[in-house]
Amino acid sequence: MKLDGIHHITCITADAPGNVDFYARLLGLRLVKKTVNFDAPDVYHLYYGDERGAPGTILTFFEFPDAAPGRAGAGMIHRLRWRVGSEDALAFWSDRLTNEGIDVAPVDGAIRFDDPEGLALELSATPTDDEPLTAQADDIPSEHAIQGFDGVRAYAPEREREHEILTGVMGFELDAPGEYRLHGRRTATYGYDDPPAAVGLQGAGTVHHIAWCDRDEEHADWRGRLAAAGQRPTPVIDRQYFLSIYFREPRGVLFELATPSPGFAIDEDPEHLGEQLRLPPQHGHLRARLEASLVPLVNPRVKAARS
């Protein structure tokens, strides 16, 4: 059984229009699905990614319009890192973000900045053998486009202690104390940092969970494997675009395993992903009400197609 890197990362926003503006317009990711939170359908669940929303590129946000700003603490992911193709790409992004009034901090081979709600982000020019998975955007040269996730960092105490669920069960390699790497069809890094003193608060601008990409034919078997290792995985849950299993790793971060299939073209023309509100069968009868109540979003891909 093998995991193939990151499937998706899910975060929380209190501002869906501002979120689309930042991730779709400014960062040039494709809004690949506009749907609702299946467990609370009055609010959006937005998915961004490369052109087709491939595993390894998918960033999702639950919209909670009244959410207070959160802060990352122990047991929470606190930084997301994407790859870009070169140092020139870092310079391009540094200029583009600075021109929007965003503070950009250069670090070794990377730049760091926050999204409008304080979520810590990083673009890294670290070389990789993974295929670049990009989205098209009119004002972003393709060679500078974001190429998919590199990894995430979480806060946890005792980062020097090896995490057996990661290495023994999930197939991560331990690079250094607190530094893990998953080698599958794509590679991902997962690192721990010492937590801040203040307790974490789940809220706007924080990460809710990370999903690792499994293989369709192995998905159900992961439940038994995790249970045998002392975890308490959920049943398999149908998320319309993938199947999911959730469990909490021992340091408190909510993990999910998600299948690559069926993907985002199951209910929408791949040429027009993300352009219309899509509802799963159980919420289809709510369409008229939701279309009246959900705040309108400006999708730069739709605007470009119309002009």
Ligand code: ZN
């Ligand atoms: Zn998820």
